[in-house]
Amino acid sequence: MxxxxxxxxxxxxxxxxxxxxxxxxxxxxxxxxxxxxxxxxxxxxxxxxxxxxxxxxxxxxxxxxxxxxxxxxxxxxxxxxxxxxxxxxxxxxxxxxxxxxxxxxxxxxxxxxxxxxxxxxxxxxxxxxxxxxxxxxxxxxxxxxxxxxxxxxxxxxxxxxxxxxxxxxxxxNNKFKKIKGSFEEFLKSCKFLIVYVEKRKKKTAELVNKVAKIKDKDIIFKKIDEIVEEALKTKNKEDFGRLMTKNHELLKKLNVSTPKLDKIVNIGNIYGYGAKLTGAGGGGCIIILVNEEKENELIKELNKENVKIFKCEMMN
Structure with a gap:
């Protein structure tokens, strides 16, 4: 089996x-x-x-x-x-x-x-x-x-x-709902790259504790939640990519990004629709929304950075 x-x-x-x-x-x-x-x-x-x-x-x-x-x-x-x-x-x-x-x-x-x-x-x-x-x-x-x-x-x-x-x-709040309908169909039409940038230097729990010490974290979280609200209504790749990048900028304010993650996000912004870290941060992976007209250029630029690239799509 x-x-x-x-x-x-x-x-x-x-x-x-x-x-x-x-x-x-x-x-x-x-x-x-x-x-x-x-x-x-x-x-x-x-x-x-x-x-x-x-x-x-x-x-x-x-x-x-x-x-x-x-x-x-x-x-x-x-x-x-x-x-x-x-x-x-x-x-x-x-x-x-x-x-x-x-x-x-x-x-x-x-x-x-x-x-x-x-x-x-x-x-x-x-x-x-x-x-x-x-x-x-x-x-x-x-x-x-x-x-x-x-x-x-x-x-x-x-x-x-x-x-x-x-x-x-x-x-x-540790509860979930499955998202169907037009948003799911939109994401099926998207192509993403996962870029493994660097080994994480801290465990998730350490990064969560680091964020807990940031004074204005609730203001940042509310802005992230507004991005979630807007993203769930989006059916345009340029807008979706812009929101990904906006989310990444807020994660930078939480001090969970790294210079190398930021560099890969910048490449994703220039040659894709947008990019952000995914997960707790402190290293690890970037997700890029691919602009298929610039995909070859994107991969060429990423290959200069000693990273691992994975093509991926949503799995049902």
Whole structure:
């Protein structure tokens, strides 16, 4: 069995969403892949293909795992192990046989695209389907959120819910609604580039704490929320790109951008319709709305900057 799971970008509203304002997130076709095969033993074998790492565990031990006590050399396995544990326990499965799971991903790690959430959601879907007890989306999303919270200590629903439900989500106060209709059709017509610019120097929690110390942050958040309101009514690429850039300028005021991120945003503004950082910032990725008439020039300029470029579209 093969399960392919998207990643996500935040189009508007990162950091503001932590304080109850709106964010708009979108599932994209940079994917992780879970392959799962039956083995006639009561154990699981995990293979992280991209990292060339493997692990074998007794199934009974998996159901009682304490993720916080994992050895450091097992830290790369913590999301999939926690997802396996929580899925088996939620479904109350006492399996007669185990499985071999191979995990691979096209998603850059720890840069705001939800790589851990993608693997978490994919693992939950794969394990539940493998034991012939497939879960509904709301169950997958809630389990995924609990996994991220258990591993990270605290979590937002943004990554796991966007990756589970796909398409476009509006997030507010840790609740969501799926956006359909004309806005969804507009975004389907858009082409985006994800540009992995640089390794993040701080974790999301550190960046959130940094923003918390900014005195006029609420004024900035209200301006970001106004951008969200305008963006949801937009059906014009030039206007949408302008709003992305405007959002980025406000994120700069929150001190979560970097000189290199700003440089890539500037290239996106000149050769695309607009650009902004996506995620917590402090490094990581930029999303650019492509102007197809200038796409070759855009890619040529980006290639001068020692960055990784990913073409992407919305994934339903």
């Amino acid at each position: 093969i399960v392919e799971t998207p990643s996500k970008v935040i189009l508007f509203g990162e950091h503001a969403v932590v304080y109850g304002y709106r964010a708009v997130s979108m599932a994209i076709n940079l994917t992780s892949t879970i392959k799962i095969n039956k083995i006639n033993e009561r154990k699981i074998i995990l293979n992280l293909k991209d990292l060339n790492k493997s692990l074998s565990l007794n199934l009974n031990d998996t159901k009682d795992l304490n993720i916080s006590n994992l050895d450091n050399n097992l830290s790369d396995f913590k999301y999939c192990l926690c997802a396996i544990k929580n899925t088996l326990n939620y479904l109350n499965i006492e399996p007669e046989f185990g499985f071999k799971m191979e995990i691979s991903s096209k998603i850059p790690v720890s840069c705001g695209l939800g790589s851990s959430a993608s693997i978490t959601v994919g693992t939950i879907r794969a394990v539940s389907k493998f034991y012939n007890k497939p879960l509904k989306d709301d169950e997958v999303a809630k389990l995924g959120y609990l996994v991220e919270r258990e591993v990270q200590g605290k979590a937002s629903i943004t990554d796991t819910f966007t990756i589970t439900y796909r398409g476009i989500l509006e997030i507010k």
